[in-house]
Amino acid sequence: MMRKEQEQIEQFLLDHQLEGVVPEPLQAQASILQLKKGDSVCVQGEIIVHLYLLVKGRIKIYKNSPQGRTLILCYKDPVEAIGDIEYIQKKPVINTVEAVSDGAMLLFPYAALDAHGRESAVWMRFLLEVVTKKFYIDTDVSSFQLLHPVEARLARYLLAATEEKVKTKELADVLGTSYRHLNRVIKKLEQKQLICRERGMIQIYNQQRLQQLVEELEGEGSK
Structure with a gap:
């Protein structure tokens, strides 16, 4: 690895307070993936051999159905790990990940994780926190999508x-609805003078009234 790249890796870790989390032998095996807007990081169903750590920029995570429909699950900002669940489960990639802005990721080979990460309690705790946080957020989002109407989902988003x-x-893809129905909901919120589209x-x-609407709709959905 070139010294300049190593210094950049160390700076990314320092910026995100991870210099004491990632073991030094693992840092030495890391590399940088520079991202351009629209770049594909990994594709649903493929086999990957790295853990990706987003340290700059933004990514979107989405799933394609057998019918060809796209469902955007979420957008992620630093610090976000990709390939952590695949590493633990030894499974193909669950979702497709794409850069929505220029950015950078740190790449850690799975072989290096096996060799230098398993004996570090700090690193393994970090990985556990990342995975459990991801499951918690995904479960919360999925439950909200199922239990509440598009109007509430749009307002919350x-x-x-x-x-x-x-x-x-x-x-429409983010909210799991059709573009036609989304337009009807947007028009409804415009008529209530809560949002404007141009x-x-x-x-x-009107942020305060929009927040009140979310609370009202969520209250109705929990009954």
């Missing part, structure tokens, strides 16, 4: 979005 404006293009972008018009 908009309130959680980090951007000031949200693109409508992929929202040129394919949605912006919250």
